[in-house]
Amino acid sequence: MEYLYDRIASELEQQIAQGVLRVGDKLPSLRIICERYRVSQSTALQAYYQLEAKSLIESRPRSGYFVHRSPKKHLSLPGVSTPGQVSGGALHEVISRVYKDMGRDGAIPLSLGVPSLELLPVAKLNKGLLKATRSLKGSGLEYEQVQGNENLRRQVARFYNNQGQPLAGEDLVVTSGCMDALAMSLMAVTQRGDTIAVESPVYFGNLQLAQSLGLQVIELPTHPQTGIEIDALKAVLNKNIKAVVLVSNFNNPLGSLMPDEHKKEVVGLIQYHGVPLIEDDLYGEVYFGTERPRSCRSFDDSGLVLWCSSVSKTLAPGYRVGWVAPGKFKEEVLRLKLYHSISATTITQEVIAGFLETGRYAHHLRGLRHTLQANALRYSRAIAEYFPGDTKVSRPQGGFMLWVEMNEKVNAVTLYDRAMRQGISIAPGNMFSLQDQYRNCMRLSYGLPWTANIEDALRRLGNLII
Incomplete structure (x- = not known):
């Protein structure tokens, strides 16, 4: 568009x-x-x-x-991924190394999976905490109801209704972040040994979660701009798939955005086969267009879509406030939440409800989107200028991730080691698959404010690619 x-x-x-x-x-x-x-x-x-x-x-x-000057070279898009039909496998140990190194003093975390604190309204959130302790019964020390703070659910529903996405507070179950929402959803619709289908590449946390639940994973070809290949999904839905998990808007790490017609077709497919769709819509608020992209859930009238989101990537990562609209699986999700956690954190739910109610969240998002869109262009321009000419890079329309595909001879893990010696952290591509692929790829976050230091880091990183 x-x-x-x-x-x-x-x-x-x-x-x-x-x-x-x-x-x-x-x-x-x-x-x-x-x-x-x-x-x-x-x-x-x-x-x-x-x-x-x-x-x-x-x-x-x-x-x-x-x-200022004439345009520099423009890099090509990465190709459509071609994962094999082998499920299972093990995640690369580099994940733990990246997490460990990310907090190293002085390191530039281009591997960062959340926006920088400098882009978040920290002072206003702190004021919200003080207000919540005064207004909540027991100063926020009491358990919240299992389904979650009633005001928060009402405000989340109002926020999305204003964007043309019908939702009621009763549809929602509050969770401890989006990963908790995804976990509850997967447990509600699968059993150990079942097989699920996902995009490829896909956020490694989703793969780790599936493995921890004893699930087999089939990775499907994915286009860097339009998301999962519909024909590939059609082919596997006949193979005893128990659930589909999709990051519909601005996939991490590709940044792909499923067009509305694709979302509608996917919903029609899962309804025809009776297969639940777990929609990870964590990045949907960080769009660069004029309006928020629709969710798959907005096309669903069967209750088979379990829609998951949170404020972890947009407002307060450490607050761990998320939610799921589990459709026809609501009672099962509530039962699982009661068994596993009883309730989410009381006081942070109230703070987020206040941010939504006063319009501060919408105001913050407008500024965040503007900053991230400018960052996406600046980072992409620097990659085009400083990286080898055969480099390919995604062109996201939202989110805060760039997927970089390098020459096949480049080993991203070796590049990671070289970069860390210069205080630059990247996310090697094989973190985002259970198969032995994406060795010559990496994910870079543009969630850090653009500075001369960031440009210098990208220049040095480009010089390390050999």
């Missing part, structure tokens, strides 16, 4: 490439852009931010925007 600011930026970029606009030329003012394209100032700014992030233009105080 092309948005207005994409079209404006593309037209201006083409003029720069053709020499119509030359280095040093002043671009039209925002007012002129607004009048010419009949758009708002925020849309015009978004177009200029895209060009600025690519280093095509620069802002000069009280003077406007000027052409």
